Amino acid sequence: MLDNEISQPRPKLIAGAKDDWEMVIGMEIHAQVSSKAKLFSGASTMFGAEPNSNVSFVDAAMPGMLPVINEYCVEQAVKTGLGLNATINLFSQFDRKNYFYPDLPQGYQISQLYHPIVGEGEVLVEMNDSERRTVRVERIHLEQDAGKSVHDMDPNMSFVDLNRTGVALMEIVSRPDIRGPEEAAAYVGKLRQILRYLGTCDGNMQNGNLRADVNVSVCKPGQYELYRKTNDFKYLGTRCEIKNMNSMKFIQLAIDYEAKRQISILEDGGEVHQETRLYDAEKNETRSMRSKEEAHDYRYFPCPDLLPLELEQSWVDAIKAKLPELPDEKKARFINHHGLTNYDAGVLTADVTQANYFEDVAKNRDGKLTANWIINELFGRLNKEELIIENSPVKTDQLGQIIDLISSKEISGKIAKELFEIVWEKGGNPKDIVKEKGMAQVTDVVAIETEVDKIISENPDQVEKAKTNPKLAGWFVGQVLKATSGKANPAVVSELINKKIFK
Amino acid sequence: MSIDKDTAARVANLARISIPDEELENVAKELSSIIGFMEQLNEVNVDNVDPMTSVTPTLLKKRTDVVNDGNQQSKVLSNAPDTREGFFAVPKVVD
Numbered sequence: 373m374l375d376n377e378i379s380q381p382r383p384k385l386i387a388g389a390k391d392d393w394e395m396v397i398g399m400e401i402h403a404q405v406s407s408k409a410k411l412f413s414g415a416s417t418m419f420g421a422e423p424n425s426n427v428s429f430v431d432a433a434m435p436g437m438l439p440v441i442n443e444y445c446v447e448q449a450v451k452t453g454l455g456l457n458a459t460i461n462l463f464s465q466f467d468r469k470n471y472f473y474p475d476l477p478q479g480y481q482i483s484q485l486y487h488p489i490v491g492e493g494e495v496l497v498e499m500n501d502s503e504r505r506t507v508r509v510e511r512i513h514l515e516q517d518a519g520k521s522v523h524d525m526d527p528n529m530s531f532v533d534l535n536r537t538g539v540a541l542m543e544i545v546s547r548p549d550i551r552g553p554e555e556a557a558a559y560v561g562k563l564r565q566i567l568r569y570l571g572t573c574d575g576n577m578q579n580g581n582l583r584a585d586v587n588v589s590v591c592k593p594g595q596y597e598l599y600r601k602t603n604d605f606k607y608l609g610t611r612c613e614i615k616n617m618n619s620m621k622f623i624q625l626a627i628d629y630e631a632k633r634q635i636s637i638l639e640d641g642g643e644v645h646q647e648t649r650l651y652d653a654e655k656n657e658t659r660s661m662r663s664k665e666e667a668h669d670y671r672y673f674p675c676p677d678l679l680p681l682e683l684e685q686s687w688v689d690a691i692k693a694k695l696p697e698l699p700d701e702k703k704a705r706f707i708n709h710h711g712l713t714n715y716d717a718g719v720l721t722a723d724v725t726q727a728n729y730f731e732d733v734a735k736n737r738d739g740k741l742t743a744n745w746i747i748n749e750l751f752g753r754l755n756k757e758e759l760i761i762e763n764s765p766v767k768t769d770q771l772g773q774i775i776d777l778i779s780s781k782e783i784s785g786k787i788a789k790e791l792f793e794i795v796w797e798k799g800g801n802p803k804d805i806v807k808e809k810g811m812a813q814v815t816d817v818v819a820i821e822t823e824v825d826k827i828i829s830e831n832p833d834q835v836e837k838a839k840t841n842p843k844l845a846g847w848f849v850g851q852v853l854k855a856t857s858g859k860a861n862p863a864v865v866s867e868l869i870n871k872k873i874f875k
Numbered sequence: 876m877s878i879d880k881d882t883a884a885r886v887a888n889l890a891r892i893s894i895p896d897e898e899l900e901n902v903a904k905e906l907s908s909i910i911g912f913m914e915q916l917n918e919v920n921v922d923n924v925d926p927m928t929s930v931t932p933t934l935l936k937k938r939t940d941v942v943n944d945g946n947q948q949s950k951v952l953s954n955a956p957d958t959r960e961g962f963f964a965v966p967k968v969v970d
C-alpha cells in the first residue's frame with residue numbers, strides 16, 4: 373500500500389437539534405509496566421494476590437522509607453517512546469502530586485509533571501484500507517499507581533488494598549487529534565498492539581493494566597482546523613474528562629453519550645463546565661465526580677527524595693538497536709514478502725503471537741495458503757472453543773505438515789479439513805495419520821477411470837441429459853468423489869468425465 | 876506575598892488539618908511572616924543557574940527488577956486502627 377493512497381478520515385459529524393457538530397478527543401492511557409517489582413520498591417506486581425501482601429514499607433509510606441527506582445521500568449518507558457517514534461529526554465525528573473485518598477498512603481503520587489522521560493511521538497491508527505489517522509503523542513511519563521478501594525463489602529466502610537500501590541505506570545498523553553468514538557477505540561487498540569509487540573505492557577484491560585482517561589469536547593465544523601493552524605485552544609470547546617475506562621466498547625459509548633450531553637447543553641444556550649466525569653455502564657451515562665473537583669489543587673513540586681533521572685545516549689541507542697519489528701513494519705513485510713492481502717496481513721499481525729505462529733508455519737511454504745488455513749480454519753476453531761493461540765492444540769509443525777500435504781496434492785482440500793479435525797481432537801503426526809487412515813488422494817488415473825466408467829454405465833439417462841446440458845457434468849464429479857470417499861483428485865475426475873461424455 | 880484568612884483555610888483543608896475559625900487570622904499572619912522572610916531569597920539573581928539537586932555530583936541510584944520485599948501483611952496492617960480480612964478498613968469513601 374502506497375502512502376499517497378492513504379488519507380486522514382473525516383471527523384464524525386453529529387446532528388444536534390439545530391446544527392451539525394464535531395467532537396474532539398484526547399486520551400491519557402495508563403499502561404502498567406510489565407515489571408516483576410514495583411517502580412520504587414522490591415514488592416511484587418503480581419495481580420490477584422492476597423490483599424496487602426505485595427506491600428513493602430516504602431509502598432505503605434512508613435516514616436523514613438526512601439524510594440529507589442527500578443531500572444527495568446525506566447528501560448520500558450524508553451522502549452515505548454522509541455516504539456512511538458518519540459523524543460527520549462535524557463534528563464527527566466520526578467515530582468510529587470499531592471492529594472489525600474485512603475488508597476494513597478504517601479499523601480502524594482510520585483509522577484513526572486515538569487520533565488517527562490519521553491517527549492513528542494505519534495501513533496498511526498488505520499481505520500480501513502484507505503484511511504489512517506495520525507494521532508500525535510504529547511508525552512509519556514512514569515508514575516506510581518494507587519491502591520485499590522473496595523466499597524461494596526460493607527455499608528459503612530471502605531476496604532483498602534495496597535498491593536497495586538507503587539506499581540509502575542506509563543501515562544501516554546495524546547494531543548486532541550481523535551475525531552470520533554470508533555477512532556478512539558482504534559487508537560487504544562493500536563497502542564495496545566504496539567505495547568504488546570514491545571513487551572513493555574501486557575495490555576490486559578480486564579485487570580486494569582491498560583486504562584484510559586478520555587477528554588471530550590465538541591465544536592462546530594471548521595473550528596478544529598483553525599486550532600491545528602494556530603495551536604490556539606480557544607477554537608475548541610470546553611472539555612470534560614471521563615476517568616478510568618477499561619473497555620473499548622464502553623469508551624465508545626461514553627464518548628457518544630458525553631458529546632451528545634455537551635451538544636444539548638450548548639444548544640440550550642448553556643455552558644459546559646470543565647470537570648471530571650465517571651461513566652456508568654449500567655445506565656449508559658456519564659456523571660460528575662464532584663469529590664475529585666475540590667482536591668484539584670495538586671501543589672506539584674520536585675520530589676526531594678529522588679535525584680533527576682539522567683540517561684546516556686549510548687544506553688538509549690542500545691535499546692533502539694534491539695527494538696523488535698513493530699506491527700506496521702511486520703504487516704508491510706507480510707504483504708511484500710509472503711504475498712498476503714492487506715486484510716490478511718492485518719488480521720495476522722493484530723497480535724504478535726499470531727504473527728509469530730504464521731511466520732513459523734509459512735517458512736518455506738506458500739504464504740497465501742498458510743494465511744488462509746490460519747485465518748479460516750485455525751482462528752475459526754479457536755474462536756469456537758474460546759481458546760487463545762498460545763493454547764492451540766494444533767501446533768505450527770502439525771499445521772505445516774497439513775499444508776505440505778495439500779501443496780503436494782497428496783490430499784484434497786476437503787480431506788485436509790478432516791485431517792485438521794483429527795489433529796485438533798487427537799493430536800499426532802499428520803503425515804502418519806494420512807498413511808494409517810488411507811486418506812491420500814487418488815491421483816492414479818487408471819483407478820479413477822474405473823470409477824468414472826462405472827458411474828457412466830450405471831446412469832445412461834444422466835449421460836443423455838448431460839450431453840444437452842453440460843452443467844450436469846458436475847453431478848458425475850460428485851458421484852465419483854462420493855464413491856472414492858473424497859479421495860479422488862477432483863481436477864482429474866472432472867477432466868476424465870469431460871473426455872468421456874463430451875468427446 | 877501575604878496570606879489572607881481564606882487562603883489559610885484552603886491550605887489547611889487541602890492538608891486535612893482542622894483549624895478553628897478563631898485561630899485562622901493568627902495562622903494567616905504567621906504564614907505571611909514566614910513567606911515574607913523567605914522572599915528575601917528573591918533578591919538573589921538565579922538567571923541561568925540550574926537548580927541544585929545534590930551537594931555532591933551523584934547519579935540517581937537504581938535497583939534491578941527483582942522481587943525481594945513484601946509478604947508481610949500483618950506488619951503492614953499492624954498500625955491500622957481497623958482491619959478486615961487483610962484490608963485496611965476506613966470510613967466509607969465513595970466518588
